Amino acid sequence: MSSRRSYLIRRVIHGVMALFIIATLLFFLFRLGLPDPTAALITEGLNPEERERIRASFGLDRPIWVQYFIYLGNVLQGDFGYSFHYRAPVADIIWERLGNTMILMLPAIVLAYAVGAPLGAWLSWRRGSRADTSGIFVGLMFRSAPMFWTGMIAILVFSIGLGWLPTSGMRTLPYNASGFFDKIFTLDFLHHLILPALIVALYYLGSPLLIMRNTMLEVYGEDFIEMARAKGLPERRILYAHAARNALLPVVTQLAVTIGLAAGGQVVVEVVFSWPGLGREILNSVRTSDFPLAQASFLVMAAFVITLNLLVDVLYTLLDPRVSFK
Amino acid sequence: MIYRRKNRIGKSPSAKKLWFAMASVGLASIALSATAQEPLPSITLTTTTESYDPIRYEAAFIVAERWRELGFDVNVAPTEFSTALERFYDQQDFDVTILGWSGRTDRLDPQFFLSTLDSREAYLGGNNPGGYANSDFDELFDAQSQEFDLDERQQIVMQMQELYKSDIPVVVLFHRDEVVAFNHEAFGGFNPMAGEGLYSEWGPMEAVAEGERKTLRIGGPQEPDNLNPLSSTSVWGWKWMRLYYDRLVRLSADVEPLPWAAESVDQVDDTTIAVTLREGMTFHDGEAVTAEDVAFTYNYYLDQQYGYFSSYLSVLDNAEPIDELTVHFHLKEPSASFASISLSQIPILPEHIWSEIEDASALSPSDTPTIGSGPFKYERFDRGEFMAISKFEDHFHADEIDIDGVEFIIYADMEGVYTGLQTGQIDVTAWRMEPGQISLAEGEEHLTVVNVPDFGYFHMTYNTQREPFDDRAVRRALTMATDRERMVNVLLDGRGEVGSSIIAPVNTFWHESFVERFDFDMEAARAELEEAGYSWDSDGRIVR
Numbered sequence: 009m010s011s012r013r014s015y016l017i018r019r020v021i022h023g024v025m026a027l028f029i030i031a032t033l034l035f036f037l038f039r040l041g042l043p044d045p046t047a048a049l050i051t052e053g054l055n056p057e058e059r060e061r062i063r064a065s066f067g068l069d070r071p072i073w074v075q076y077f078i079y080l081g082n083v084l085q086g087d088f089g090y091s092f093h094y095r096a097p098v099a100d101i102i103w104e105r106l107g108n109t110m111i112l113m114l115p116a117i118v119l120a121y122a123v124g125a126p127l128g129a130w131l132s133w134r135r136g137s138r139a140d141t142s143g144i145f146v147g148l149m150f151r152s153a154p155m156f157w158t159g160m161i162a163i164l165v166f167s168i169g170l171g172w173l174p175t176s177g178m179r180t181l182p183y184n185a186s187g188f189f190d191k192i193f194t195l196d197f198l199h200h201l202i203l204p205a206l207i208v209a210l211y212y213l214g215s216p217l218l219i220m221r222n223t224m225l226e227v228y229g230e231d232f233i234e235m236a237r238a239k240g241l242p243e244r245r246i247l248y249a250h251a252a253r254n255a256l257l258p259v260v261t262q263l264a265v266t267i268g269l270a271a272g273g274q275v276v277v278e279v280v281f282s283w284p285g286l287g288r289e290i291l292n293s294v295r296t297s298d299f300p301l302a303q304a305s306f307l308v309m310a311a312f313v314i315t316l317n318l319l320v321d322v323l324y325t326l327l328d329p330r331v332s333f334k
Numbered sequence: 335m336i337y338r339r340k341n342r343i344g345k346s347p348s349a350k351k352l353w354f355a356m357a358s359v360g361l362a363s364i365a366l367s368a369t370a371q372e373p374l375p376s377i378t379l380t381t382t383t384e385s386y387d388p389i390r391y392e393a394a395f396i397v398a399e400r401w402r403e404l405g406f407d408v409n410v411a412p413t414e415f416s417t418a419l420e421r422f423y424d425q426q427d428f429d430v431t432i433l434g435w436s437g438r439t440d441r442l443d444p445q446f447f448l449s450t451l452d453s454r455e456a457y458l459g460g461n462n463p464g465g466y467a468n469s470d471f472d473e474l475f476d477a478q479s480q481e482f483d484l485d486e487r488q489q490i491v492m493q494m495q496e497l498y499k500s501d502i503p504v505v506v507l508f509h510r511d512e513v514v515a516f517n518h519e520a521f522g523g524f525n526p527m528a529g530e531g532l533y534s535e536w537g538p539m540e541a542v543a544e545g546e547r548k549t550l551r552i553g554g555p556q557e558p559d560n561l562n563p564l565s566s567t568s569v570w571g572w573k574w575m576r577l578y579y580d581r582l583v584r585l586s587a588d589v590e591p592l593p594w595a596a597e598s599v600d601q602v603d604d605t606t607i608a609v610t611l612r613e614g615m616t617f618h619d620g621e622a623v624t625a626e627d628v629a630f631t632y633n634y635y636l637d638q639q640y641g642y643f644s645s646y647l648s649v650l651d652n653a654e655p656i657d658e659l660t661v662h663f664h665l666k667e668p669s670a671s672f673a674s675i676s677l678s679q680i681p682i683l684p685e686h687i688w689s690e691i692e693d694a695s696a697l698s699p700s701d702t703p704t705i706g707s708g709p710f711k712y713e714r715f716d717r718g719e720f721m722a723i724s725k726f727e728d729h730f731h732a733d734e735i736d737i738d739g740v741e742f743i744i745y746a747d748m749e750g751v752y753t754g755l756q757t758g759q760i761d762v763t764a765w766r767m768e769p770g771q772i773s774l775a776e777g778e779e780h781l782t783v784v785n786v787p788d789f790g791y792f793h794m795t796y797n798t799q800r801e802p803f804d805d806r807a808v809r810r811a812l813t814m815a816t817d818r819e820r821m822v823n824v825l826l827d828g829r830g831e832v833g834s835s836i837i838a839p840v841n842t843f844w845h846e847s848f849v850e851r852f853d854f855d856m857e858a859a860r861a862e863l864e865e866a867g868y869s870w871d872s873d874g875r876i877v878r
Contacts, residue, residue, distance in 0.1 A: 047423075
């Protein structure tokens with residue numbers, strides 16, 4: 009037990025250090041790489057003194073090192089600052105957008121893995137058959153088809169052509185709901201969710217499908233499968249109870265990484281379906297040199313990936329007793 | 335420079351000798367140049383990236399191709415937009431740059447565009463990065479900005495355009511039509527406004543419902559940065575706020591200043607303007623709109639140093655309430671544009687709400703007041719999704735307004751906006767359609783496509799502080815070798831107008847249409863250069 013605790017503590021320390029390095033890199037990357045946030049104001053006719061005043065109100069008139077330490081201090085206290093562009097607290101913007109993104113991505117990813125993993129197992133069982141070949145083909149096709157294209161085709165067919173589903177957004181206008189949960193616990197929201205979630209799910213389907221199928225093929229060669237066969241267990245039971253459980257590990261890793269990266273949203277899907285998610289916001293923040301918003305968005309994404317990776321490593325020990333903490 | 339300094343550090347004596355030898359050769363060649371001819375420095379033509387704006391990107395190549403034909407060495411440098419702005423305005427580090435000015439309503443008054451050629455705007459970060467300096471122009475600029483007589487002022491503005499045109503420090507490439515569309519089965523009655531399209535401040539006031547729904551739905555890919563009247567720095571913030579904040583004066587579709595919340599605007603003396611308010615106006619919370627509110631607003635704007643309005647207010651010293659309905663504006667110097675432009679841009683804020691706010695720019699969105707006295711009332715703004723306003727029944731103009739309110743749907747891009755228009759989700763596009771969508775829209779039975787000329791322009795600015803653009807003849811020749819006709823025909827598909835002056839042809843009152851236009855003419859360009867003493871070497875490169 010103590011080895012488990014010290015392992016966890018070590019991993020958490022590593023995670024925090026990684027976040028610190030990422031925060032530092034982001035800070036300097038944006039400041040050195042992106043143009044001045046007030047540059048775009050020139051076309052609005054603002055003169056240099058006015059722009060200087062705005063820069064000062066952003067704290068950009070101070071030396072970069074001072075800015076850096078202020079930034080670190082604020083982040084440590086959980087304060088992400090004020091967005092330059094929206095003049096609103098960054099945290100408010102990110103939480104709202106992150107919620108919108110996750111409510112789209114999570115169901116889509118869960119769907120993809122819930123269908124993809126068993127399907128991959130089944131395909132491995134029927135390896136070489138026509139079902140196997142076409143399953144791999146379909147999985148790969150959606151994985152490689154650009155989502156703006158599949159999305160547009162889906163809108164064209166199901167929204168414009170058949171008129172079954174809405175073309176964009178999260179809800180029908182006009183609406184009154186303002187809270188997050190008021191917004192998502194409605195049939196109207198589900199109606200809007202179907203198409204983008206399906207497109208994302210189809211895109212992700214290929215990974216669990218192929219990983220599961222290939223790992224299963226490896227597992228089939230193991231002695232314990234031979235043993236199960238020798239015991240005369242039904243093929244279906246060998247497949248799902250014995251082989252699949254052992255083939256699940258790489259799929260779980262992949263799932264965690266996918267969910268972690270999903271925090272950043274799928275910009276393309278968010279644009280095609282005008283979904284007000286974090287991906288669009290990140291793109292915008294880079295475009296407008298909104299340093300606080302851009303830094304915080306990427307930091308949140310990094311935190312997601314790191315946390316989920318840690319979580320998976322812990323989960324491993326439960327799924328597979330052969331893995332232990334060292 | 336960096337190269338040389340590095341080379342010199344720690345060099346052996348022999349290297350020093352080599353340097354000396356090279357320097358002598360350099361000196362000798364300079365001495366010789368009195369007789370021998372030298373090629374002109376190569377030209378870097380900065381433009382936007384293809385993904386930011388394919389039109390300006392392609393335009394640069396059309397320019398470069400002909401300039402090369404003329405014997406110049408030209409590099410096209412597509413540059414990320416904000417970086418291009420920074421180099422152009424803040425650093426003035428460019429040879430020739432293609433950028434643009436948007437046509438904001440207040441720029442229909444010639445003041446702003448003329449100021450972009452004033453030598454006093456040539457400082458780093460100023461509006462005249464090309465550094466054009468002509469003292470006659472500057473003098474006339476001052477004269478027109480203080481001339482109250484419209485016809486007199488028109489004469490001066492014409493003169494200024496003549497001056498600029500023959501010197502051609504900035505080439506106006508073209509004015510691009512804004513092509514927008516609306517669903518005529520749902521709404522009608524629109525009068526498109528130059529530079530504004532259908533989503534003008536008049537649009538919602540003029541719209542007439544043709545179908546059942548009385549709520550006008552507008553869709554666009556842009557949204558306000560925020561709705562704080564003392565901190566928003568985007569056109570999209572103000573396009574929305576001006577619907578629920580009233581102004582003393584509103585500009586008509588022909589840019590005629592119409593008294594609006596003002597009953598009358600009178601000049602008391604050279605530096606005093608008196609405004610009498612309409613009787614019986616109220617804010618959306620029921621409080622009366624008084625001279626105190628108006629004077630407070632203007633003084634508050636001065637006090638809070640709101641950059642976005644500073645050009646309108648720079649001439650104002652203070653505003654003073656005289657009685658319940660009269661306000662006097664005391665100016666620092668006579669100004670022709672204050673009564674027409676400034677009064678039409680500043681919203682009227684309720685004193686009882688804003689007087690308690692010390693630093694308005696620090697307000698967070700949830701604390702920002704939204705009470706105005708305009709023809710519509712603020713309802714909501716959900717970032718990235720939706721905005722709404724409803725008709726204010728107690729407004730003096732309410733009887734003329736047919737619709738119940740406006741809903742603005744925010745899409746991620748124009749593709750989404752067009753799909754919304756096509757499927758009847760929205761009635762009007764807030765922003766110009768993409769070329770591919772125009773022909774599609776024309777094929778739709780329920781849509782009307784509208785071409786709206788723009789008075790904003792895309793320009794190509796020469797750095798007049800650099801060789802060879804310090805020579806007027808070179809600028810003239812390069813302009814003659816710029817095929818603007820082709821840009822409009824090919825790049826804009828004919829939807830636009832070749833530029834001829836910084837004051838657009840659609841701005842009929844101020845535009846000077848008789849002076850030279852620099853039509854595309856390679857022969858004339860060569861002749862211009864030859865006359866100024868340039869010639870071509872055996873490889874066809876231009877030399878002097």
